[in-house]
Amino acid sequence: MDIRFDGKIIVVSGGSTGIGEATVKNFLESGGTVIFTGIEKPDCLDFTKYQNYQGKYDYKQLEVTNEEEVKSFALYINEKYHGCDVLFNNAGIIDAHILHETPTQEWLRTMDVNVNGVYYMSKYFLPQMIKKGGGVIINTSSISGLQGDYTFCSYNTAKGAVANLTRNMALDYAQYNIRVNAVAPGSVRTSMYSKFFDSVGGQEILDLGHSLQYPLKRVTLPEEVANAVVFLASEQASFITGINLVIDGGLTAHTGAQHNWELVKIIRDYNKKEAKQK
Numbered sequence: 001m002d003i004r005f006d007g008k009i010i011v012v013s014g015g016s017t018g019i020g021e022a023t024v025k026n027f028l029e030s031g032g033t034v035i036f037t038g039i040e041k042p043d044c045l046d047f048t049k050y051q052n053y054q055g056k057y058d059y060k061q062l063e064v065t066n067e068e069e070v071k072s073f074a075l076y077i078n079e080k081y082h083g084c085d086v087l088f089n090n091a092g093i094i095d096a097h098i099l100h101e102t103p104t105q106e107w108l109r110t111m112d113v114n115v116n117g118v119y120y121m122s123k124y125f126l127p128q129m130i131k132k133g134g135g136v137i138i139n140t141s142s143i144s145g146l147q148g149d150y151t152f153c154s155y156n157t158a159k160g161a162v163a164n165l166t167r168n169m170a171l172d173y174a175q176y177n178i179r180v181n182a183v184a185p186g187s188v189r190t191s192m193y194s195k196f197f198d199s200v201g202g203q204e205i206l207d208l209g210h211s212l213q214y215p216l217k218r219v220t221l222p223e224e225v226a227n228a229v230v231f232l233a234s235e236q237a238s239f240i241t242g243i244n245l246v247i248d249g250g251l252t253a254h255t256g257a258q259h260n261w262e263l264v265k266i267i268r269d270y271n272k273k274e275a276k277q278k
């Protein structure tokens with residue numbers, strides 16, 4: 001299956017690092033024109049990795065919580081590229097506190113970047129897609145938006161909002177031939193992951209912990225999320241809308257009950273006894 005985006009204009013928020021960066025690379029390799037954004041100034045980033053794609057990519061520093069900035073960015077895309085075909089709303093931040101210890105500023109900032117950012121970007125790019133006769137939006141939610149984590153009170157709330165906003169948008173914009181889906185990754189090895197978890201024991205301890213928790217015995221790689229995003233954006237996913245595609249190595253397939261070999265032994269003995277009695 002050859003997925004191609006030749007002639008397509010793709011906008012990626014939070015495309016400067018991590019999952020977004022891996023997705024930008026995938027879209028470029030598949031022939032798309034990619035305009036990506038990040039919170040970083042351009043001179044803080046290394047663009048040499050895109051040297052084979054001159055004229056096919058563009059970077060803008062963009063604060064997704066600033067409605068006016070988002071509005072003029074959308075205007076720029078409309079004027080220079082005649083509108084957007086694919087929007088990947090990926091910019092996001094994490095915060096970890098239990099509720100009564102969450103500083104109000106951090107609660108508000110987590111909501112602002114993760115939820116309002118998706119709202120502003122979608123608000124100003126949807127009219128371009130409607131005008132073009134269709135499009136695709138992919139949001140980055142998280143398994144933390146589908147289930148709860150210890151200490152992630154603001155993040156759980158924000159990603160839960162993104163997960164359900166995705167369903168709502170899929171319903172409201174199907175009439176315009178716009179599909180809206182989300183990717184819901186588990187832990188992904190990016191700077192967000194290392195920055196956040198370094199403070200609680202460092203990369204090695206964390207990777208070990210995750211290898212014990214995840215059925216596939218490791219954390220997700222950014223490229224594995226990027227592959228799912230590109231698939232959802234492609235014609236191959238033409239009848240998929242309104243889903244949160246979980247990418248977590250099987251973590252949330254589990255009920256959460258402790259794995260207990262004593263219990264397994266009791267059940268096996270019971271089954272054997274039952275079988276003998278029949």
Ligand SMILES: NC(=O)c1ccc[n+]([C@@H]2O[C@H](COP(=O)([O-])OP(=O)(O)OC[C@H]3O[C@@H](n4cnc5c(N)ncnc54)[C@H](O)[C@@H]3O)[C@@H](O)[C@H]2O)c1
Pocket residue numbers: 013014015016017018019020037038039040062063064065090091092093094113140141142143184185186187188189190191192193
């Ligand atoms: N890493 C994980 O374990 C994980 C798991 C599930 C979901 N996610 C989500 O994936 C997305 C990408 O995260 P990542 O892991 O690649 O982390 P990352 O820190 O490498 O990337 C975050 C991106 O968001 C941008 N960004 C941050 N604040 C912004 C703001 N105010 N305005 C505009 N852009 C801003 C950054 O410039 C960067 O491009 C986030 O939405 C995150 O919540 C990450």
